[in-house]
Amino acid sequence: MAKVAVVGAGMTRFVRRAQETGRELAWQAARMALDSAGLTLKDVDAVVIGSAPDAFDGVHMKGEYLSDGSGAWHKPCIRCFVGGATGVFAPIQGWYHIASGQFDTVLVVCEEKMSSTYPHPQGAFITIFDHTTERALGPNLLWIFALEMNRYMTVHGITKEEIALVAVKNKKNALDHPCSQLQEEVTVEDVLNSELLAWPVNRLDVSPASDGAAAVVMCAEHVAKRVSERPVWVEGVGWHLDTAYWTNRDLYYPRYVEYAARMAYEMAGIREPRKEIHIVEPYDPFDYKELHHLEGLLLCKRGEAARLTADGVTQRDGDLPVCPSGGLLGVGNPIAAAGLMKVCELFWQLRGEAGKRQVPGTPRRGLAQAWGDLMQVGTVIILGV
Template sequence: MNLAPAHVAGAGMVRFGKYPADVTLERLAVGAARAALADAGADLGQVDALSVGHVFGGPVAGQRVAAQLGLDGRPVSNHENYCASGATAVREAWVALAAGLHDVVLVIGVEKMTDRISGGVRPDPGDLDAAVGYVMAAGHAMSARRYMADHGATREQIAAVAVKNHAHSVHNPFAQYQKPIALEQVLGARQIAEPLGLLDCSPISDGAAAVVLCSPAGLRRLGLSGPVPRVLGVGLVSGAVQTGLGDLNAEDVSRRAGEEAWKLSGIGPDEIDLVEMHDCFTIAEIVRMEGLGLVPHGQGAAWAADGHTALGGRLPVNPSGGLLSRGHPVGATGAAQVCELTWQLRGTAGGRQVEGARTALAYCKGGTVNGTDGGSVTTVVMAR
């Protein structure tokens, strides 16, 4: 499929973390947006539209942000796809640019969770899984136990994902946590859902990330020339209805999301130089990389323990620190991943830079729906 690529002219974030009540969702979003606009050298008058991803922001959160930012009156769209909301907002902008509707679109992913969420996130109260007490941590704990039984993986190998991602985030000034952790800390952390402990789980976070997407005409409007990172394609698939017992870790939804990414971008899995993966839990990074076909089936845990997915390894995964360490304000995560890919492809990621990075992929999986293999999954493919 030959859609015109969008160019990422600017990227900006506010540090993810836990903010007091007077630091509102709107304030976080405006901070990230202004950083992205400054990075692009764009002023408000050059922005055609605003696309906003959020989950718990309430009605017309994007319009509230636009009013405070000075973009009132422009077309604003709000996107809720649980953890894939920010990336879905990126997709909306990419489609609008490809269609010729706009030339410069500001995309914001934002979430203020600490004053809205108590404990872990759950399915919709009306979903059958929620009715029987299902929580995300329990689902991923079952995934980990099944993976260890099926592939002979060890608890230490799964915990290595957290050690790796925290090591990466030491070099990320926007990360919620910027300290390395030892394997013994992961294994000894307070248990959440056996075998997963506290450090196997992404935190409750506040934060915002933004990117300025442009068509070629938009780049000319901003006066930008030379190589600018490109969004080649943004895939979006939803969970399919499952019958029978199936395989808990089959990740067919990830396979389909990967196929969508390769079709839209013309890039194959063997051409990807780095991945920003939705590691809401340690085991999630492992099984989703396998589902995408980027890691051989049953070898993801061993790859993590052997350093293949670390900086300097065969395929670096989550150089930003990922959700486990950068943090996971759910609506902001997809936009933050695109910021990271932008900096990596520019070669400006500092101590977490993947050398020679030319192509990259970001993956988000949002929510669950009883009887299906997931809620929404996005795949963003970018190139230098």
């Protein structure tokens, strides 16, 4: 397989409602990624677009809708959608476009505009529930998160206070991100005292709804060495799907994340992930999910992620920095763009360009992970320099 590098990254600010259309946001991020790589659209052989439910925008075939802003016209183009896991799956697709030898340079663009949906983007999620056996019960998206969080807490005896520390950390990290939607530090008490939505989920346990876009440029080795002084290499990729009968699966542990991670670790030749991964950007739409995913990624034992957080290990200057970007909880959660934002963060971190967010100690390898569909898809990418 051909070696593949990331050579450019770009993103828009994440905001609750953007004046720009999805196409304009996609264009902004795509152009920034190309500019940062010193390339133009003429250098791009193929385009990968990632965007989550069409229902957010009320536009059928959103890949086509976003295609001009993504630089896809007159080129081979594919749009992928695996729910929340899309933002890490899109660069995986970029990787195999190039690793196959078919293309040399691929532009990967992820966009989400959740603000278009009324009265609230959560309404767009109703159709994920089975139309015959579940929807008649009047479910909403918070149910499955709340059911999973409760199961996770109960199995391991973890408290809401311990979980709230994740929201506190990520929202604080996001203060240093120039694109961050949230600009306010919070305390554990703030999280616990915020409005109870669906026990055990309070308002500040959840990431905000957002608009935004992110993009990366990926190249084959011979191009990367020509155009970039500091290419960031794709060392491993993994993805995995578990049963969509989500009530037939024990929600306390994300097996699909573990299997995706094992695939990526094997490709990267990683035997001891806890020692060999220097930065982690796990998917954190809810605070407990960061803990849940750290365990699935085999970066700690099951039930131990809360203690790592309490001990400060996952702080930006800790032994295992987790979500130094500020994550979805802080920077914002425009679904597909949020996942790719994590890949952008690794790119900047590994090149030492993350500014105030820079993880100390010259990190050489980072992992980004996302999760989606009906809670059963895991996607993992490992980048290194």
